Amino acid sequence: MPAIEIVAMTIEHVAEVAAIERQVYLSPWSKAAFESEVRENGFAHYFVALEGQRVVGYAGIWVILDEAHITNLAVHPDYQRRRIGSALLECLIMEAVRRGADRMTLEVRFSNNAAQALYAKYGFVPRGVRSKYYSDEDALIMWLDTLEKGDGHTAARYRRDGS
Numbered sequence: 001m002p003a004i005e006i007v008a009m010t011i012e013h014v015a016e017v018a019a020i021e022r023q024v025y026l027s028p029w030s031k032a033a034f035e036s037e038v039r040e041n042g043f044a045h046y047f048v049a050l051e052g053q054r055v056v057g058y059a060g061i062w063v064i065l066d067e068a069h070i071t072n073l074a075v076h077p078d079y080q081r082r083r084i085g086s087a088l089l090e091c092l093i094m095e096a097v098r099r100g101a102d103r104m105t106l107e108v109r110f111s112n113n114a115a116q117a118l119y120a121k122y123g124f125v126p127r128g129v130r131s132k133y134y135s136d137e138d139a140l141i142m143w144l145d146t147l148e149k150g151d152g153h154t155a156a157r158y159r160r161d162g163s
């Protein structure tokens with residue numbers, strides 16, 4: 001089985017990213033939304049996990065001044081529980097640190113225990129609720145105040161450039 005590598009998302013990856021997005025989210029972002037993020041949003045930084053040429057996961061952040069906001073993080077259902085989500089999250093944490101952020105936040109569905117457990121492993125703590133953030137559910141707001149907590153080991157194993 002080919003190794004997993006994490007690289008910066010390019011426009012060529014977007015169709016596969018949007019296909020995974022439709023599989024894992026009830027209210028998926030469109031392909032056009034990802035294209036706009038990659039092409040036009042200077043605050044946005046996206047990564048994909050590749051197995052060979054195939055996109056098997058992706059994640060992104062917006063970094064604005066000292067704050068990084070995770071916009072999405074997903075792994076193809078056939079590839080979950082292989083530490084790819086962890087590697088992508090570590091990659092986001094390292095990118096946020098590299099770009100000068102000192103704290104990080106995200107919204108997650110109240111019912112999404114898997115994602116909450118992943119974020120908690122990296123030191124994110126629940127701090128607030130965004131009412132009706134999703135059409136059918138509230139969001140839990142989680143924060144990571146000390147970005148150094150991610151040791152980067154898993155991401156380093158997967159990053160092509162070794163950074």
Ligand SMILES: CC(C)(COP(=O)(O)OP(=O)(O)OC[C@H]1O[C@@H](n2cnc3c(N)ncnc32)[C@H](O)[C@@H]1OP(=O)(O)O)[C@@H](O)C(=O)NCCC(=O)NCCS
Nearest residue numbers: 024073074075080081082083084085086108114115117118
């Ligand atoms: C959340 C998600 C990205 C995790 O990706 P993954 O590659 O399967 O996660 P990892 O293998 O790196 O797991 C790391 C930790 O996350 C937690 N976790 C992951 N999947 C879990 C599950 N199904 N149930 C409970 N905990 C889970 C565990 O704590 C796990 O550590 P462990 O294996 O030592 O128990 C993946 O389940 C996914 O894409 N879900 C759909 C999209 C989504 O909900 N994204 C988050 C939006 S905020």
